[in-house]
Amino acid sequence: MQRWRSELKVRSQNEEVNANHFCILTSDFCILTMSSDHIVGIDLGTTNSLVAFMQGETPVVIPGDDGSNLVPSVVALGESSQPIIGNSARRYLIETPERAVYSIKRLMGRGIEDIQEELKLFPFRLAEDLQPGEVLRIKLGNHTSTPPEISALILRQLKRNAERYFGAPVTKAVITVPAYFNDAQRQATKDAGRIAGLEVLRLVNEPTAASLAYGLDKKQNGIVAVYDLGGGTFDISILKLHDGIFEVIATNGDTHLGGDDIDNLLITIALDDIRGDLGVDLRRNAEAVQAIRKAVIEAKIALSSQPSVKLDIELPQGKRYRREITREQFEQLIQPIIDRTVGPCKQAFKDANLKPEQIDEVVLVGGSTRIPKVRALVKEMFCREPHTDLNPDEVVALGAAVQANILGGGSLATENMLLLDVTPLSLGIEVAGGVTDKIILRNSTIPASATQFYTTQIDGQANVAIHVLQGERELAKDCRSLARFDLKGIPPMAAGIPRVEVKFLIDANGILNVSAREQRSGKQAEIQVQPSYGLTDEQVEGMILDSFDNAEEDFRKRQLIEARNETETILAALEKGKKSPAWGQLTTDEKKQIAKMEKALAAVNKEDDYQAIRKAIDALNQGTTRLAELMMDTAVSSALKGKTMDETDLGEGTTAPHPMAKAEFK
Amino acid sequence: MTTKSTLTAIGSKPLPDDTHSCWSCGDMRAAHFCASCGKVQPPSPVDYFTFFGMPPKLNLDVAALEKDFYDLSRRLHPDLNARAGSQEQEWSLEQSSLLNDAYRTLRDPIKRTEYLLHLEGVALEEQSKAATERARATGEVKKQIVPPDLLEEVFELNMQLEELRMNKKMGEDDPNLTKEIAGHKIALEAKHDALLQELQTYWTDWDSLIERNHGSKAPAEERAKITAKMVDVLNRRNYIRNLVRDVNAALEE
Known part of the structure; x- marks a missing residue:
């Protein structure tokens, strides 16, 4: 069978890196980490992107180097034209908006003729020589890039975050897309993965991924509806759960409806106000528009938990824009936007041949479902209280990790799980x-x-x-x-x-x-x-971010830095261990052995040989297993004696959050 | 067409005579996948009934079909063969698309009947909206016959629908007219249900014909007699369904 495109043969890098190695994280205890195939699950979102994987039987989000689970889908070009991604790119939106871009997902797989509405609302700067029917090119400073290339920069950042976490290369991923994405939008997402050096094993629909994350823990049969209102897209999916099979019965949506639309509405109102009240027209002032955007987004978020919010924005020429917005006003304003989700839901019910009363559970996904008015609408439409157990920002990435695990051969947690999805469009x-x-x-x-x-x-x-x-x-x-x-x-x-x-x-x-x-x-x-x-095959090949050799070189450098950091941590932990009562319980021989390994590690840590450092870390880790066990016993017994776990020096444990934890709302 | 099951590993179904040897382990227990080693087998061009290991009968246990569908999905789906070689992945893709196409067709009573008629080489009249549009665009005469017993009612209904559309254009509302149209709709829906009942009696006729012949092909004239009746019912049913759809559209506009 001839594909639309021949698949790029991404070199398979199945190097099992130190399977089952012990490592001391920030805790004083040895924590067993399994490094298997490292297929990661990626949620490439309009507003935020995340990478997750299955740690044992639980999906966890991998944080970025700033400790945050969410990587804002913002790409900026730094002073020396180096790409900057995520939180650190956000300040460029306000300082040098012509060198930054956000919500690029809105342009994936689209032509110039179908983004006219987008251009009115978003500061996308298109290349001047763009022809109809051509793949879009966006200006970023003096560079022009296609939407898949910009998305690839975000993907590469996530890939790096995962590699740092694993201490091993990551080359395979499952990436989520809105269920209502058409063929071109899906192909563009797959291209972005290839450009980022990832073999995209599967594109999974976002609402279905979310249902996998929910279903992992519940494993019950019934009809589930997933209402997914994100930054830029809306999806509704109705699934039948049957003994681990997740069968999508109907899906519908709008790939241009989300929190962005609420932001744009609030920005427009603010700009009109400013023009009317202060007599300043800021519509062409990109910096000011971005400052307003930042303020209204904060106001929108605050209004989910407060009855009213005060906007106070500093404008050029020392002017200020002040306004109070009540939740009631906010809800009136956004009603037309959130009402646009009703039509797709009704169509999905009709296609599934079901009535709202026949739905057993409703799950909310996407940051915009934090808005109380949206929750009220869902409750009314589906005749039941929606589920919000999982963090709506993270649940899609967690589900992608579950799917990645299934594709990688499954585990105890995903045994019997199978996703049967549908095509959203005829x-x-x-x-x-x-x-x-x-x-x-x-x-x-x-x-x-x-x-x-x-x-x-x-x-x-x-x-x-x-x-x-x-x-x-x-x-x-x-x-x-x-x-x-x-x-x-x-x-x-x-x-x-x-x-x-x-x-x-x-x-x-x-x-x-x-x-x-x-x-x-x-x-x-x-x-x-x-x-x-x-894009054609040739175009994609030409875009692949730095050659693989370069990536290897970069990776080795980062690996070395990571290993050195780990050395610092383990040596510090050992110092602490020596002061604990458990140290006294070791035999003289054990202490001698540990001292020898400690010295060896300190010595190789000065060299540039990653493998040697790695080996020395592993050796010391293994050599201190009994010490760690003894310390654990001490900690547990002191806890039993009435001390709280916090008082005993347990350390912080792993930094990845527990995905089944109660959702945290800002 | 065989009546024997080809699903060797599902439930307690007996091993069929026509199993193949597995390309991978050589065991003689392979149909869609090898019962011995579990490997997906190359797809063979079979009809949807045979794919599910069933005789081409129309009264069908949909719950059992669903169970088979789930069981086979667990073997054939690409997600569960993602680590296999590229050839096996290709087979998995083709096998599971065949499985999905077959299940989608067989679980729906109308699609199932139409599929059997297609296997029997009988063509249905084209009643789809696309066919209407196409006929309009090309100027060809659309193959569509108004069922004689509906002629009068359809004529009256079309007049009323036209009036309703005119009224709506002028912004007027005639509750009596709407009521009459709604009455027609109820009558049409009752006819639609009656036709489905009638269709089921022909299913039973067909199934007993298949049973009487124990899997070997029944005489052509006997088959044609029953399929002709089914074609007639389906054409009338499609006609009524389209009418109901037009009425709904006119009322909702």
């Missing part, structure tokens, strides 16, 4: 008269396929053109053009005689694959694809 082909003939209907379980037969209209005709569309409308011009295929090399025959069998297959990623065969001659017909909104 696939059609253009037939005579500009009409769409639907060949795979929306909500069909994927992988799904359809076979069509084509013939020629004139004698000796060698080519047949096929126009593939995605969407629900009757006319081809109202649907989304996916690609034009040219069937070539049909053997010369009289008109109407050739019988070309074309197989359309939507794979488990929701991406279309096409193959063709001329039946009379049995000849495989050649397919030439012109994706309507995508």
Whole structure:
């Protein structure tokens, strides 16, 4: 079968790095970490992105170097043109907005003609020489980049965060996409992964991923609805849970509806106010707009927990914009926006052939579901109190980690779990008269396929053109053009005689694959694809972020730094251990051994040999296992004697949060 | 067409005679996947009934079908074969798409009937909206016959729908008209249900024909007699369904 694109062969780096090595984290105790295949789960969000993996039987989010689980999906170009990602990029939005970009997800897989609305509301600066039908290019300082390249920078940051955490390269990932993403948007996401040096094992729909994270712990049967209102996209998915099978029955959504829309509304109101009250037109002042944006986002978040909030924004020329917004006013303002989620929910019910009363559970996903008004709307629509047990910002990434674990062969926790997802949009082909003939209907379980037969209209005709569309409308011009295929090399025959069998297959990623065969001659017909909104293979190859050799070099450097840090930690922990009562319980020989290993580690730590340092750390770790056990016993027994665990020196343990913990709301 | 099960590893179904040897371990217990080593096998071009190891009968236990679907998904789905070689992954993709297509078709009574008719080489009239649009665009005459017993009612209903659309355009509202149309709708829905009942009697006729012939092909004329009845019912049913859809659209507009 010929794919749309040949898959890039990402070099498989299955180097098992120190499987089962003991390490002392920030705690004085040895903690067993299993390093297996390291397939990570990534939530590439409009506002924030996260990377997670299965630690034993539990999915955990891997924090960035600033300790934060969320990496803001902001990319900036630093003073020396180096890319800056995440929290540290945020200040560029205000200081040098022409060198920063956010919400890039809105542009993934889209053409210039379908982003006109976006351009009015977002400060995207397009390259001047952009042609219709071309892949978008965004200006970032003096550079221009396509949306997949900018997303790839975010992905690479997440990849690095994971590599730092594991102390090993990460090359495979599951990436989530909005369920309602079309083929082009999915392909663009997959391209971003490739550009970042990741083999994308699967694209998973965000609401379905969330259901996996929830289902991991509950494992019960029933009908579940996932309402996912994020920064820029809205999805509703209805699933049937049956003995570990997560079968999506219907999905619907809007890939341009989310918290961004609320922000933009508040910004517009503020700008109008400022023009009216202060007589200043700031609409063209990018710095001021970003300062207002920052303030209204903070106000929006505060209004989820407070009855009113005071805006006080410093403007150019020493002016100030002050305004109080009550929750009531806020709710009135956003009503039209959140009401836009009702239509897709109703359609999903209809497609699933279910009534709201038949839903057993409703799960909320996405930061925008923290808004009380949104919760009230969901409660009303689904006739029940929605679940909010898991942090709505993290649940998608945790689910992606669960899926990554399933793809990697599964574990005790994911045993019997299988996701059966659907295609959100019907696939059609253009037939005579500009009409769409639907060949795979929306909500069909994927992988799904359809076979069509084509013939020629004139004698000796060698080519047949096929126009593939995605969407629900009757006319081809109202649907989304996916690609034009040219069937070539049909053997010369009289008109109407050739019988070309074309197989359309939507794979488990929701991406279309096409193959063709001329039946009379049995000849495989050649397919030439012109994706309507995508990068070609060659383009993607040319974009792959730094060569792999460079990445290896970078990785070794980082590995060395990490190892040295670990040395510091373990030596400090050992010093502490020597002062504990447990130290006295060791034999003289044990103490001697430890002292020898300590000296060896201190010695190799001065050299640049990573392997030697690693070996010395592992040796000391193993050598101090009994000490750590004794200390653990002491700690536990002193706790039993009435001391609290906090008083005994337990250290901080692992920094990754427990995913089943109560959601934290800001 | 065989009536024997090809699902060797599901439940207590008997081993069929036509098992193949597994490409991987060589054991003679392979259909879609090898019962011995679990490896996915290359797909063979079979119809949807055969894929599920069932005779082509129309009265079907949907709950059992669902169970088979889940069981086979656990073997064939690409997620569970993600670590296999590229050839096996390819087979897994094709096998599981075939499984999904087959399940989607067979679990739905109408799609199942239409699929059987397709296997029997019988064509249905095109009643889809797309077909209407296409006919309109190309100027071809659409193959659509109004069922004779509905002629009068359809004529009246179409007049009323036209009136309703005119009223809505002018911003007027005629409660009596809406009530009459709603009455037609209820009558049509009752007819629709009656047709489904009728269809089920032909299913039973078909199934007993298959049983009588113990899996070997029943005589063509006997098959054609039953399929002709099914085609007639389906055409009338599709016609009514489209009418109901038009009525709903007009009332909601």
